[in-house]
Amino acid sequence: MSGTSLDGVDAALIETDGVDVARPLAGLTIPYDPQTRALLRAALEEARGVEQGAPVPYAIRDAEQRLTEAHAEAVKALLKKAGLAADEVALVGFHGQTILHRPERHWTWQIGDGTALARMTGIDVINDFRTADVKAGGQGAPLMPLYHAVLARRSGLPTPLVLSNIGGVAQVTYISGDTVIAFDTGPGNAPIDDWMQRHSGKPVDEDGAFARSGKVNDTALAKMLDNQFFDRPPPKSLDRLDFGSEAVEGLSPEDGAATLTAFTAASLARAREHFPEPAAIWIISGGGRHNAFLMDQLKARVNVPVLSAEDAGWNGDAMEADGFAYLAMRAKKGLPLSLPTTTGVKQPMTGGRLHRH
Numbered sequence: 001m002s003g004t005s006l007d008g009v010d011a012a013l014i015e016t017d018g019v020d021v022a023r024p025l026a027g028l029t030i031p032y033d034p035q036t037r038a039l040l041r042a043a044l045e046e047a048r049g050v051e052q053g054a055p056v057p058y059a060i061r062d063a064e065q066r067l068t069e070a071h072a073e074a075v076k077a078l079l080k081k082a083g084l085a086a087d088e089v090a091l092v093g094f095h096g097q098t099i100l101h102r103p104e105r106h107w108t109w110q111i112g113d114g115t116a117l118a119r120m121t122g123i124d125v126i127n128d129f130r131t132a133d134v135k136a137g138g139q140g141a142p143l144m145p146l147y148h149a150v151l152a153r154r155s156g157l158p159t160p161l162v163l164s165n166i167g168g169v170a171q172v173t174y175i176s177g178d179t180v181i182a183f184d185t186g187p188g189n190a191p192i193d194d195w196m197q198r199h200s201g202k203p204v205d206e207d208g209a210f211a212r213s214g215k216v217n218d219t220a221l222a223k224m225l226d227n228q229f230f231d232r233p234p235p236k237s238l239d240r241l242d243f244g245s246e247a248v249e250g251l252s253p254e255d256g257a258a259t260l261t262a263f264t265a266a267s268l269a270r271a272r273e274h275f276p277e278p279a280a281i282w283i284i285s286g287g288g289r290h291n292a293f294l295m296d297q298l299k300a301r302v303n304v305p306v307l308s309a310e311d312a313g314w315n316g317d318a319m320e321a322d323g324f325a326y327l328a329m330r331a332k333k334g335l336p337l338s339l340p341t342t343t344g345v346k347q348p349m350t351g352g353r354l355h356r357h
């Protein structure tokens with residue numbers, strides 16, 4: 001998995017049948033070097049100007065080649081760490097790098113050469129997880145809910161249960177019996193990170209300490225929460241930049257950080273308005289779980305236990321990579337990757353393309 005932060009490749013090894021079994025075995029992250037990050041940033045810029053069906057610019061082709069090589073290196077490093085040979089692994093799930101996502105135009109674009117990765121690793125590869133859903137009218141995201149559901153079933157934790165990933169954007173997966181509902185809830189870490197970069201020169205608010213030194217401005221918070229997005233029924237999705245920090249401009253750096261952090265927590269709590277019944281427990285993955293002030297704000301608003309992924313016995317940094325391994329096996333078997341209640345697609349939808357090694 002390579003996410004929007006462009007910081008590196010997360011690789012994970014799991015044992016799975018694509019249905020009820022999903023046992024994480026090993027994981028690692030390999031950071032991108034500056035040259036690779038520059039190539040990927042150039043690809044993102046180029047993609048904005050490309051029309052659907054037009055020739056692919058050289059900058060994007062170069063980025064795709066380097067991205068594929070980086071994933072091959074990650075697979076080989078993971079096999080070495082796990083003490084396995086390539087022929088002991090059935091399948092690689094290769095998400096690729098999203099460089100454009102326009103579900104309203106039935107178009108999503110993830111670069112990554114599945115054929116080349118299969119050749120480089122000696123393992124069959126499945127990629128292109130999102131296109132079928134988007135072409136069928138779905139949002140193409142989020143795709144983690146079915147993996148979340150198998151984790152929840154095997155955990156023995158009380159239900160209804162919410163698994164929330166707090167990355168640049170925050171999402172929830174609500175699980176109760178066979179019911180799986182998922183959607184983006186609002187901002188995650190992105191506005192907080194951007195505020196910190198501007199006002200402190202640091203990329204993140206480490207442990208939420210900066211926000212904790214400030215005071216939440218209730219007027220600004222109420223203004224940010226007065227947004228029709230929160231009332232709209234799911235499924236629904238967001239871009240990283242859909243929520244800015246205009247409402248907190250003029251506040252002190254500390255108060256702005258506190259208010260933006262409270263906004264992320266409050267918008268997550270508002271997701272409860274769209275649940276069939278209250279959740280018994282929330283489990284948080286993604287970078288947001290490391291922000292103690294954010295976690296405290298969320299706990300105060302949902303009034304039920306809020307755990308980190310590690311508290312539940314999972315690796316919160318590897319969950320998305322684990323999930324795409326699980327989805328690869330589902331794709332190979334022709335099983336659904338998305339549901340009407342997770343992406344808005346009209347019927348359960350499989351996807352992915354298989355590349356033999």
